[in-house]
Amino acid sequence: MKKTLLLFSIFIISGQLLFTQKLDIQSITLLQFKNNEAFFYPKFSPKGDYLLTTSINYAGLNLYDFTQKTQKTLNTDAGAGYDVQMSDDGNSILYKKTDFINNRRNNSLISYSRLTDKKIEISAPSREALTPKFAANKPTFVKGKKMIRTNVSSTEAQPIICIEDQKMVIYTASARKVLTPNGVEASYIWPAISPDRKNIAYTVAGKGTFVCKIDGTNVKSLGKLNAPTWLNNSWLVGMDDKDNGEILTSSSLVATTSDGKIRQTLTTPEGKMAMYPAASADGKRIAFNTDKGEIYVMNVAIK
Numbered sequence: 001m002k003k004t005l006l007l008f009s010i011f012i013i014s015g016q017l018l019f020t021q022k023l024d025i026q027s028i029t030l031l032q033f034k035n036n037e038a039f040f041y042p043k044f045s046p047k048g049d050y051l052l053t054t055s056i057n058y059a060g061l062n063l064y065d066f067t068q069k070t071q072k073t074l075n076t077d078a079g080a081g082y083d084v085q086m087s088d089d090g091n092s093i094l095y096k097k098t099d100f101i102n103n104r105r106n107n108s109l110i111s112y113s114r115l116t117d118k119k120i121e122i123s124a125p126s127r128e129a130l131t132p133k134f135a136a137n138k139p140t141f142v143k144g145k146k147m148i149r150t151n152v153s154s155t156e157a158q159p160i161i162c163i164e165d166q167k168m169v170i171y172t173a174s175a176r177k178v179l180t181p182n183g184v185e186a187s188y189i190w191p192a193i194s195p196d197r198k199n200i201a202y203t204v205a206g207k208g209t210f211v212c213k214i215d216g217t218n219v220k221s222l223g224k225l226n227a228p229t230w231l232n233n234s235w236l237v238g239m240d241d242k243d244n245g246e247i248l249t250s251s252s253l254v255a256t257t258s259d260g261k262i263r264q265t266l267t268t269p270e271g272k273m274a275m276y277p278a279a280s281a282d283g284k285r286i287a288f289n290t291d292k293g294e295i296y297v298m299n300v301a302i303k
Contacts, residue, residue: 022264023235023255026299030269031064033071038293041081044280045090051278051287052093053295054081061095064295074112075119087137091115094132094139099125111139123148131162147171159214161191161200168202170214179216182207194230195281199258201228201236209238211258222260227276232283234258235302239275239288240265248291251275269296 031051033039039053039062051064058081061074074080079098086093093112098105107130109123122139123130131142136156140149145164149157157173166187168179179200180186187205193214194201201222203209209225212218222228225238234257241251251273253266266286268274273291280286287297 021257021262022303023231023266024301024303025267026301028269028296028298031295031297032069033062033064033295037062039295040289040293041276042278042287042289042295043084043086044278044285044287045086046088046281047090048280048282048285049090051295051297052081052084052086053289054084056293058082061093077110079107080110083132085132085134085139087134089137092134092137092139094122094134094141096130096132101125109139109141129162129164131160133158133160142171145169145176147173147176149173159193159197161193163188163191168200168216170200177216179212181212181216181219182210190227192229194233194258196233198233201230201258203228211236211260220258220260222256222258223263225254225256229277229279231255231279231286231300232302235283237266237277237279237286239277241273241275248273251291253277253286253288266298268298272296 040056041054043052049066053062054060059078060076061080063072063074077097080095084095091114095110097108097110106125108121108125109130109132111120111122128144133140135152135158138152140152142160142162154173160171162169168188168191170177170179182204189203191200191202198214199211201211209222209228211220224240226241228236228238231237237255239251240254242249253268253274255266256263274288277286277288285297285299289295
């Protein structure tokens with residue numbers, strides 16, 4: 001009887017600890033930009049010393065330096081802000097540039113050095129889709145259903161996940177694998193690999209967001225969590241946006257554990273639509289934009 005009561009007490013205590021775990025917002029700061037410029041889709045550098053933003057249509061890249069509290073326009077290239085990548089040391093930025101050649105959309109891949117302020121074309125303009133990634137501070141990318149990893153060894157290469165024909169496809173140094181954890185008829189968007197590379201968060205159109213293992217097994221539902229991003233290996237943050245069929249009517253930030261058991265709406269400035277969150281690598285900051293192009297940064301802690 002005593003053993004049963006002890007086990008029951010342990011269960012109750014552990015349940016209380018799990019239930020009370022939450023994301024604590026310690027502060028929220030509005031970044032100040034020159035001429036009150038509007039920026040969207042923020043992304044932290046791996047070291048967290050700067051933030052990249054772009055325009056509402058992904059044209060151009062803007063860099064905000066947290067230490068100096070200054071901003072710099074890196075380029076005004078079309079498409080530069082979509083899926084932009086940064087090297088682990090933060091010195092190189094890899095982005096796509098969109099050009100129209102003979103009225104046909106072409107994408108090239110550009111590497112920008114913060115040390116030299118120079119750009120190098122990594123992949124020439126092409127009709128093929130490009131998905132960039134850094135490995136060992138060197139650029140890799142997917143093109144033509146192949147991982148291109150010049151000067152990157154197989155042991156250095158990191159997995160790259162992208163969407164092809166509305167399906168998730170994961171590339172490693174040795175293989176290409178199509179993942180359809182919710183069925184081949186589902187339409188997949190916003191895939192993101194966890195920092196420890198063990199899990200994938202993704203959204204299925206009309207069904208919500210899910211987490212599965214890197215091999216596509218053990219699917220767990222997180223409910224509505226658009227544009228999900230990993231805060232750490234256990235928590236994600238995304239947005240719960242609503243519209244009336246024509247315009248956006250509301251949007252809030254939501255944090256959830258990767259098993260979907262804890263879900264929390266984050267408090268953001270009143271009257272603001274919080275959208276497209278990004279998390280710092282240390283999991284201590286979340287940046288987001290509003291529908292007006294304001295950029296906020298919140299300091300958070302898991303309690």
